[in-house]
Amino acid sequence: MRFVAIIVLSLSCVYPALLLAEVATPSIVEICASNGPGAPQVIERHSLGFIVEEEGFLLTSYESLTKPETGTLLSRFEVSWDSGTGTSRYAARIIGVEPTLNFAVLKIEREGGFAASKILRDDSLVAGEEIFAATQANAVSTHLVVGRLEALNSKECYQQDLTATMLAAEIDIPSSGIGGPVFDRTGSVIGMFTGYHPPEDDDDQANEAELTHILPIFLAFNIYDSIKQRQSLASPWTGFSVRPLNEVERRQFPVAQGQFTGGIAFEYIWESSPAAAMGLAVDDILLRFAYYPIHSPADFQKWLYLYGVGRTVKLYILRDGEILVKEYTIEERPSWVKPL
Known part of the structure; x- marks a missing residue:
């Protein structure tokens, strides 16, 4: 976690520069996904992610690692990480994925030494608190959007009702923020933006569709260790x-x-x-x-x-x-x- 130069993009709020300078960010990375070796390397996907263990394990969106036309997993991944003294690039490999929740675990191909993001416990979340999401990260600046957490999840099991297991927030996160963390002012991660939208034809969730839905980090961490150990590629x-x-x-x-x-x-x-x-x-x-x-x-x-x-x-x-x-x-x- 580190304090960085912040550019905040918001349609609804303007924050004093002094307060913005106090916003800490998690250990955010940029990920490029492409085809395998032996062919011209065409970058097919760009996304964000965030490091969750010092050994280089990180979370990102599952769909961001797939070929857009077929939905099959790509095979080559490069991670860019800013240590605070400069940006380094590393190869990474897939450890496991959860397609239904749309998240994946990657491992950077280097022996440790990475700053791990702080993960907020589920009982620490409070509706109404100020939250941030990254839309771009590099050595010069981190671009953030700011908003407010409106509602906590009402269910713990996503199998039948994914919307009810999501956090709901008033925050406008662009597609460039997919795979990135959502966090509080201290840089503690509360969730991940996966690009999820409730079904449009569900009248009961019309109001929910106006909010941004965020995968709670504690839900991902319920199964994170199991996915990492099992190296599962299926739900x-x-x-x-x-x-x-x-x-x-x-x-x-x-x-x-x-x-x-x-x-x-x-x-x-x-x-x-x-x-x-x-x-x-x-x-x-x-x-x-x-x-x-x-x-x-x-x-x-x-x-x-x-x-x-x-x-x-x-x-x-x-x-x-x-x-x-x-x-x-x-x-x-x-x-x-x-x-x-």
Whole structure:
């Protein structure tokens, strides 16, 4: 994190230069994606990203790493990073991606020494606070837009309702900011701009469509380590979305001689899905995923991604006081399944 010369672009607010000089930025990089070796290197995509570990792991937009015509991943990536004393360029490789949430993990091909961005905890977010997003970063200046966080996410599981898991903000981030961090005045990252827009034909979300939607950093970090370890290139899918237990459901525990002390509930089941084929139902409670107790949607997301597509697991379900065990081989999320 560093303090830089700031050029702020805003249609709604003008800030005193003295205050702008106090804005810190995360460890932002520029990424060029192109085709593979053995052919003329034509840069197909430009995007921003931000370093999250000193070893050179960074986050950016998944779509920014794909060929525009086909949506297939490009194979050559160059990262430009300003250390404060000058801009350096490094090759990078893909570690893992999450296509549904539209983010990717890259690793810079150098042994550490990078400044890592500060990540803000989810319980530190406050609606109404001032936020910033980068639209360009180089050794001379960082161009920012400024706005205000309007609403926090209302759901923790993105599988069925992606819009509800996003932060909503009054901030005008241009396409050049895709893949970059959204952060507060201290430079602490609250989210990433992926270019997401709610479905235009959803009348219930008409007002939401007027706001800018930001992927919460804590949602990305729920599965970041799992994606990095698994090196996953696909979205795992079960055919259900989940929610925390309500107060009535929590009063059922512990169950089965104290073996299970909590869980999460199924909120939505897709027709013609693996969950439907297993006979799962809305309001069933997921107690355990493979060998691991599940007490929150974050627990479920972590283990789903760590096991990944192709692995077979047992799901332990509570229904009307009875424990059910279902075996499931994790599938890749099909193209016809689109969250709202």
